[in-house]
Amino acid sequence: MDRVDLAIVGGGVIGALIAREAVAAFPDATVAVLERGLIGQGASGRSAGVHFPRGTTERVRSMSEHSQWVWEHLAAELDLPIRAVGATVVAAGDADAVSATYLRLGDESAPARGRAVPPGSRAWDLDGCHYADVRAVAERVLAGLRDRVTVWEGTEVTDLSFDGEHHRLALGPGQELLARRAVLAPGPWIAHPAWAGLVAPLGLRVKKVVAAHLEEIPAPGDPLVVFHDEDAFLLPLHERGHYLFSYTCNRWDVTPDDIGLGLEPSDLDDARAALGRFAPGLVARCTSGRVFCDAYSLHREPVVAELLPGLVFAGAANGSGYRLAPAIAAETVAALDLTPIGATSPLPQRQA
Numbered sequence: 622m623d624r625v626d627l628a629i630v631g632g633g634v635i636g637a638l639i640a641r642e643a644v645a646a647f648p649d650a651t652v653a654v655l656e657r658g659l660i661g662q663g664a665s666g667r668s669a670g671v672h673f674p675r676g677t678t679e680r681v682r683s684m685s686e687h688s689q690w691v692w693e694h695l696a697a698e699l700d701l702p703i704r705a706v707g708a709t710v711v712a713a714g715d716a717d718a719v720s721a722t723y724l725r726l727g728d729e730s731a732p733a734r735g736r737a738v739p740p741g742s743r744a745w746d747l748d749g750c751h752y753a754d755v756r757a758v759a760e761r762v763l764a765g766l767r768d769r770v771t772v773w774e775g776t777e778v779t780d781l782s783f784d785g786e787h788h789r790l791a792l793g794p795g796q797e798l799l800a801r802r803a804v805l806a807p808g809p810w811i812a813h814p815a816w817a818g819l820v821a822p823l824g825l826r827v828k829k830v831v832a833a834h835l836e837e838i839p840a841p842g843d844p845l846v847v848f849h850d851e852d853a854f855l856l857p858l859h860e861r862g863h864y865l866f867s868y869t870c871n872r873w874d875v876t877p878d879d880i881g882l883g884l885e886p887s888d889l890d891d892a893r894a895a896l897g898r899f900a901p902g903l904v905a906r907c908t909s910g911r912v913f914c915d916a917y918s919l920h921r922e923p924v925v926a927e928l929l930p931g932l933v934f935a936g937a938a939n940g941s942g943y944r945l946a947p948a949i950a951a952e953t954v955a956a957l958d959l960t961p962i963g964a965t966s967p968l969p970q971r972q973a
């Protein structure tokens with residue numbers, strides 16, 4: 622049987638960042654990432670990948686600040702597909718709520734600057750925003766760790782058990798893995814039979830997430846426009862040659878294996894209705910999009926929680942799992958004790 626110090630279940634952006642954080646904190650630890658499909662092809666693969674420095678609670682604001690710092694440094698270090706973008710926050714009025722939420726809010730700007738600003742709204746410049754190809758980010762982060770982290774793709778974790786000392790992971794292809802510590806970073810797969818009972822007390826739910834694509838080529842320098850009151854944004858995807866419109870979809874308790882990857886007719890209707898409130902001129906260009914789902918928490922903050930001794934759940938970032946991934950990873954690794962058991966009894970490594 623293979624043994625590791627740390628098994629990370631889920632090779633999305635959060636699992637990848639946890640792997641990176643773990644080897645940085647515990648360079649001698651043996652680490653494996655178990656991914657039932659391919660790296661970055663769960664929720665991360667559908668993500669709009671927008672980072673804006675904001676948070677409605679002190680913890681999320683601090684996580685946002687930390688994550689921004691990490692993304693900026695990692696982008697340069699690993700040449701990640703992360704692109705800085707200017708941004709405007711638009712709100713109907715309550716300037717106090719806006720300034721309490723955003724960390725790098727600049728001066729109030731002329732509403733005319735954004736193309737999609739409803740009459741009567743106010744607008745502020747927002748610094749520090751970027752967007753990323755999240756699947757490629759997860760792949761590259763793990764590619765840079767391959768000398769220290771074993772990545773098992775096509776490997777579903779089908780069962781989990783704990784003997785009081787080690788976590789035993791049964792793997793789809795028939796192997797077993799024994800881990801001193803384990804992390805569940807399953808994205809929206811919170812109800813997998815292997816851990817549904819352990820995760821249920823967290824009270825998480827899964828919500829459909831939809832972003833429409835607009836057949837409109839962004840002009841150089843077009844900003845990201847964040848509609849604060851509606852929790853929506855309009856993003857110029859320069860390298861893809863179109864805009865993306867993200868709005869709040871309120872379809873709850875979906876399951877990732879059933880949601881499908883195609884839009885339903887009501888998705889485009891909803892997107893057009895929301896877009897029409899900000900930019901009626903773009904409604905006719907709202908013709909396609911991306912759909913998946915994400916895990917949400919009761920308190921709308923990401924969850925890092927120990928389920929059993931040495932077994933930590935990480936995720937449920939409420940549609941913000943890309944932008945907060947570095948901070949989620951830092952909290953997760955802080956919750957794991959991976960100090961060596963003893964230099965004289967290292968755990969055996971995986972056999973080739």
Ligand SMILES: Cc1cc2nc3c(=O)[nH]c(=O)nc-3n(C[C@H](O)[C@H](O)[C@H](O)COP(=O)(O)OP(=O)(O)OC[C@H]3O[C@@H](n4cnc5c(N)ncnc54)[C@H](O)[C@@H]3O)c2cc1C
Binds near residue numbers: 832911
């Ligand atoms: C359309 C859309 C737009 C979004 N836009 C943004 C945005 O602009 N900004 C932002 O910050 N966030 C955004 N999000 C949210 C963000 O993408 C997610 O919060 C984030 O990708 C979650 O990462 P994760 O690693 O937890 O999950 P995932 O990427 O889903 O990774 C979990 C992995 O676990 C694997 N897995 C599950 N079960 C098993 C098992 N039994 N064994 C082995 N592996 C397993 C899955 O295959 C999957 O690859 C968006 C999401 C969607 C769907």
